[in-house]
Amino acid sequence: MPHAELLTPGGMQELTAALQRATPSSRLLAGGTDLIRSMHQDHWEPDLLIDLTGVRELDYVRLEDGMLRVGALTTFAELQADPLLRRHARCLAEAAAQVGSAQIRNVATVGGNIANASPCADTVTALVALGADVRTVDGGGRSATRPLAQILVGSGRTSLAPDEAITEVSFAALGADQRTTFAKIGSRSTVTVARLSIALIVKYDAGACIVSGVRVALGAVGEFAFRDARLEELLEGRPANAESARLFADGCMEAVRRAIPGRYSLPYKQHAMLGLAYDVRLDSENISLNTAAV
Ligand SMILES: Cc1cc2nc3c(=O)[nH]c(=O)nc-3n(C[C@H](O)[C@H](O)[C@H](O)COP(=O)(O)OP(=O)(O)OC[C@H]3O[C@@H](n4cnc5c(N)ncnc54)[C@H](O)[C@@H]3O)c2cc1C
Incomplete structure (x- = not known):
């Protein structure tokens, strides 16, 4: 079996350059809790692995003009503890807190939970209730935003293109009432x-x-x-x-x-x-x- 080539972009520009090389057999790597397990269990390797973990600007939770914006690389441990989410989107913090074990929550990301498209993905249930939108970037450097419901097309299947990475998920912050x-x-x-x-x-x-x-x-x-x-x-x-x-x-x-x-x-x-x-x-x-x- 040929070994996957590994690219480790250190920022958004390098990420779009890496995405230009993506094929349908390539994969993005975030926390690896789904991807690495699947590669081991099913004995396969992608032609190209794009490791997102160096793109630190995709790890954030922000409140801007009444919208909560969560970077794709934000881990469940971060979501669970985030004061903005606990105040304005508690169902998402609660969903993150119930994922796997502490070890999983320390590395697994919200972007991976969406892209993996498991019917059991906990944060996806909360994000659907919150009416979330998903922002992506592709190999041409183009950004696009579409409803989460348009990303999920079936069990384990998304509408993401091979050269498309989730960068952010956003939704209106819940009010005090x-x-x-x-x-x-x-x-x-x-x-x-x-x-x-x-x-x-x-x-x-x-x-x-x-x-x-x-x-x-x-x-x-x-x-x-x-x-x-x-x-x-x-x-x-x-x-x-x-x-x-x-x-x-x-x-x-x-x-x-x-x-x-x-x-x-x-x-x-x-x-x-x-x-x-x-x-x-x-x-x-x-x-x-x-x-x-x-
Ligand atoms: C022991 C164990 C327990 C678990 N328990 C739960 C649980 O209780 N609830 C739950 O919901 N999940 C659970 N999971 C599944 C897993 O932890 C989550 O789905 C996690 O969110 C995946 O994120 P990741 O960062 O590890 O993704 P990865 O494994 O790195 O990637 C998963 C998939 O998403 C793609 N991907 C990753 N990031 C992006 C991105 N930014 N843009 C586009 N594509 C991307 C990858 O190419 C890959 O196809 C468990 C897993 C394990 C091993």
Whole structure:
């Protein structure tokens, strides 16, 4: 087996020069937690490996004009601890905190989580709920921005061109009246890939105890994380109480059935989704759908 040529760009200019040489058999290397495992397990090598880890300007979290901007090389450990995300996009910080082990979170990146396009990718579920856009650069030095939903085309498949690298993911920062959470179920309690995940964002009127502006994304159901408008409408304008919690849980089960009708895993996923939906709590103020605000 021929060995891959390794390029180690040290900045954006060198990265675009490296991308010019990319072919469909080339790969970008970030944390390597998916790519290196896949190369070892499946006994293959790309013709060219472009190591992104020297492009340090792709590692940041910034708040600019109400938009949160996260560089593609930002690791889960950084996302999990970032004060801007914990304040304005808590579901993303929570999703990052639940990825793998501390060793994985120290090196694995948000760009890799998106590009790997696993149906179980935790931060992707949160980013879909947040309505994220993805910015890329290609070998011609051209930048483009498109919705995350246009990047994900199937399990393990993206619309990224071979010479296209993700540079940033961005979304509107959540306001003080918005609450958000992320939860997942795996086959173990820790270091586990999601069998189901859910990210929920609502506006909460504490005086009236009413939720609105509902956004729900489900992950590890079907080929990629998605929002379900019918599920979101169920909660819109409702009080945070036991009846709403029941409606939400039933709606989540129905959304799973719509997404994977006839799939062998449907009975398990519907049942598990019921438990996950009842577990949903909203953020540090601990607004729970099933007990009213506390
Ligand atoms: C033990 C273990 C546990 C795990 N647990 C979880 C978990 O709980 N939740 C979860 O979501 N994931 C989990 N993962 C998967 C993995 O850690 C994530 O998908 C991670 O985000 C991949 O990022 P990376 O930087 O390591 O990507 P890499 O492995 O370097 O790359 C992955 C893919 O993305 C491409 N790529 C990387 N960066 C870019 C970029 N900027 N632009 C375009 N393409 C790019 C690469 O070419 C490759 O195809 C686990 C992995 C392991 C080994």
